[in-house]
Amino acid sequence: MSLIVAKFGGTSVSDIERIKNAASKIAREVESGHKVVVVVSAMSGVTNKLVEYCSDISPIYDVREYDIVVSSGEQITAGLMAMALQKCGIVARSWLGWQIPIVTDGTHGKARIENIDTDELHNRLNDGEVAVIPGFQGITVQGRVATLGRGGSDTSAVAIAAALKADRCDIYTDVSGVYTADPRIVPAAKKIHKISYEEMLELASLGSKVLQTRSVEMAAKNGVPVQVLSSFDDEVGSARKGTLVTNEVNIMEQELVSGIAHSRDETKITVVGVEDVPGIAARIFEPLAKAAVNVDMIVQNISLDGLTDMTFTVPRNEADLATKTLKENVDLAYQDIVVNDNVSKISVVGIGMKSHAGVANTMFRVLADKSINIQVISTSEIKISVLIEEDYTELAVRSLHVAYGLDA
């Protein structure tokens, strides 16, 4: 008998039929003897609608009131899910953030969970009751509602699993797992059955939008095995083939490369003709950091005639803020700021890289063979990323997928 936290995303609870379908999956877990906590997102579209209401009142709003408005989406699903479980013959009740309570650090709109009181939940689970908890919400120590930021329901689920010392956290979503590449680009892409937290973090932040990054970090920190599953498949138990995200040591047959990720959400910015003196990087990146711009890849050209170029990437929706910040705040002479959206970031990810040389070499050779120009390179222990012209995205991903033997 295991204790399982099961989380259903917005598309998995988008209407009453899907809520009933999700409930029937939980009913089978309960009938198998497991204790289950269900975490739910808002029905798809609801949160966007509520956020729109807030923006329509005022572009700048009180985020404490925003939290009251948007947290209601998950509240609705929680009540409906409890009803649907009861309809399946399961004893179930909803628990709002303030009823448990789930206490956060109080940063409204993007709060971090600090403590979850589990005594009563454990009592109810031991009595065979299923707890349904709205994701995305907690309270502050002042007793006000605080939300965790977009996608926060994954984080809620993992945090609750960690607090309850659950055996597993199942994330039901609209994809059946994590793939070696985007199947829309690489038809031969295969589902990854086991992956380490570190690899998942690299894949998630690079565009395989299956799990929210914060939730993976939290799972890694607390050692919570996370299983990504499709809520649209009807298999249960061992017949289900999702992706299990777990500790490196639990992964027996480690592939050299686990997957090829790509992201079109980057913008390349080049500060041209900067005087090449000590401290220029600090003078460029400090104002950006203060403006909360997330700078990713950075490369500085070799100096010519005492002038150099500084190139870096930022998320595309932060490009305007980055440019404005540079123009207004950089205490530095430069000739021009060139912004280029026509780029794509391609990443090769794999824990096996740690102990194998030549992974980067293979990447560079494959791209060169296809005449794809590499604009920027960045590396970590388990990842190599390159920035290329956007038009070459599919060709690059497919070629690398073959080169690392992932089609096999």
Add this chain to the structure above:
Amino acid sequence: MSLIVAKFGGTSVSDIERIKNAASKIAREVESGHKVVVVVSAMSGVTNKLVEYCSDISPIYDVREYDIVVSSGEQITAGLMAMALQKCGIVARSWLGWQIPIVTDGTHGKARIENIDTDELHNRLNDGEVAVIPGFQGITVQGRVATLGRGGSDTSAVAIAAALKADRCDIYTDVSGVYTADPRIVPAAKKIHKISYEEMLELASLGSKVLQTRSVEMAAKNGVPVQVLSSFDDEVGSARKGTLVTNEVNIMEQELVSGIAHSRDETKITVVGVEDVPGIAARIFEPLAKAAVNVDMIVQNISLDGLTDMTFTVPRNEADLATKTLKENVDLAYQDIVVNDNVSKISVVGIGMKSHAGVANTMFRVLADKSINIQVISTSEIKISVLIEEDYTELAVRSLHVAYGLDA
């Protein structure tokens, strides 16, 4: 400086523009130096949608979970209203039922408010802060959400006004007050500027659907003056001409008759050919009372040959339940049960009747002059009601409106 509780119904907060419009009315009250508590309904249509979700899950649902689902509608409006007030430069915050708390008797789905903690609200009001409270919701002593039943936001507003000892409770709605008759039937109908609680109760329960009956009862019990206002008029202060519902003693110039109400929501049921022995009324009405059928007007025919007919009215949506209950449970011989929907109840209401004879006489004469047959009569101290054929509704209301001098 007064303390005012202002409640906005669903049509008054049906979209963002109307929420902003409502907020601007409150801003003017605050600028006039008043302390204000705002009570809000769900945006129109939202509660119906949420109720539909619950019914779609299961026709028989856990009303504790229903309360979680449907109470979110008012929660959304409360957050948005607080934002809209802030946008007007007003210091405002939302207070959910559990945050105040508003403690109820725990009857989920139709809870009654038992206690409202006002200390913190008074502190905030004294600091010039506006409190925005979602109507329709409270909590149980077990800390679960409980709703007050449909239309409960009026009751919330009056209960909060009573607890805070407010000077007035303003109910903003989509009509500009209470009229001497339905203006769609009687174009000469006039707005009533002051009306007693008792008269309002008779008018409300008889089809002038402006205020929820429970809220008027509560206002009467606690002596809270209630002002019905249109949220679509733009006047403020004394220039506003709504209807003030207050104590009889506050009404100086008492009209003999305040208004003519009508209701098409009645069904007439006749149990034909009942043996006329003692106790037949009890044997007919006890089973109906146990089945929670609301019997209204009752008349028993003169006995002929030891047989009699018993006629009564019930709300139209309870007619099937009433007939079924009679057929299955009445321990009494009868020849037939005749059900008639083709009826209308016309009521003449006025506190002045208490001290004036002849009001009933006028009614019977006017209806006779128009050849309108009276099927059933019932009277109270301040009301005379008759049941007539539905087709004569408009003619009866218009003729009575003239006869009592209300056109003047």
